[in-house]
Amino acid sequence: MAQRHGGLRGARIGSGPMGESERGDLAPRVAVSFWCGNGHHSRPRFAVGVEVPELWDCRRCGLPAGADPDNTPEAPGSTPFKTHFAYVLQRRTRQDGEILLNEALAKLRGTF
Ligand SMILES: [Zn+2]
Structure with missing residues (x-):
């Protein structure tokens, strides 16, 4: 009887296929900060290489948000909502x- 015991025992954790992070399915992203007129801070993430928009709609109040916290964009019209x-x-x-x-x-x- 030739029993083979070594098979499972020899499989070490971490010896599986490597390189998951190199397959490109996790595109590198960059977070960009935007501030709206109400002082809300949004930090959407964009894939590297994608053109970052100048304005971003605030997730919390819907006002346009800009990259400069001291110079936030004007709300268009009187009813941002x-x-x-x-x-x-x-x-x-x-x-x-x-x-x-x-x-x-x-x-x-x-x-x-
Ligand atoms: Zn806001």
Whole structure:
């Protein structure tokens, strides 16, 4: 009986395939700081080589944020916050909205 005991015991932790970090699936990234007019600090990360935008939408309040904390960009217009309705209008034309509304009303009336 030739029993082979050495196989598993010989496999050392760390002897597996190496080089996971060299395969390029983890692109190097660089964090860039942006500050909005409300003093919020955003630190989005960009892949190295990607052009970093001049302005960044603040994740917390939606104001445009710039790279200079002492000279934050002006808020466009007087309503930096977009309402849900504004987003809906962005996605659909008003005509689409009326069609959807009519369909919804027809459903409510049981005639659709
Ligand atoms: Zn902000």
